[in-house]
Amino acid sequence: MQARAASQFKTAFLELGGSDPVVVLDSADPDMAAEIITRGATENSGRLCCAIERVYHGILDQVTKRTVARMQALGMSMQDIKQGDLAR
Secondary structure, three states: HHHHHHHHHOOOOOOHHHHEEEEOOOOOOOOHHHHHHHHHHHHHHHHHOEEEEEEEEEOHHHHHHHHHHHHHHHOOOOOHHHOOHHHO
C-alpha cells in the first residue's frame, strides 16, 4: 500500500489497530511495572493505537493490585473537559 501511494505522490497512514500488550517478567519491580502500565493505558486518554490494553506477567497479583490502585487514584475532573466526546 505504501509503495502504491508513494508512486502516486499520495500520503498514506495505516492504522494498524491497538490491543498493544506489555509483558512483565517475574524479575520486574511490581511498583515500576504498575506505573508503566497505568501511564501506557491512560496517556492521551487511551486514544492512540499504542495504548496498553493487555498485560502478560508472572507476578499477577502484585502488579494487578498496584495497577488497580493507581487507576482508581487517577479520577477524572469533568470541569476540565472543554472538548471531545465528554464535553457535550
